[in-house]
């Protein structure tokens with residue numbers, strides 16, 4: 192038996208069906224701020240700074256090109272969740288705030304996290320499991 196996190200990860204491994212994906216290619220100009228220095232970034236510039244995917248916590252390490260500090264984020268369809276990773280028997284993500292990002296489509300696979308947005312694709316490498 193896997194943990195609930197494992198089951199969740201495998202459920203998200205398959206690329207969503209085309210019908211479930213956003214059709215609109217004209218995306219609203221979402222700006223995402225750094226939690227440390229308040230510098231704001233467009234979604235594509237923000238996604239360029241996703242360094243690695245931490246599967247255990249289902250979290251992505253993001254670092255800021257302005258101030259150089261990092262934070263833990265959790266990418267969901269249409270959402271960037273901000274928070275932090277903590278230890279409670281295993282690694283977990285504490286969800287603090289949500290930014291709505293229409294058209295954001297992340298899904299996890301064998302090699303890490305794939306993120307689609309605005310016609311571009313990012314691959315965030317998997318840090319590996321500590322289990």
Ligand SMILES: [Zn+2]
Nearest residue numbers: 225228255258
């Ligand atoms: Zn910053």
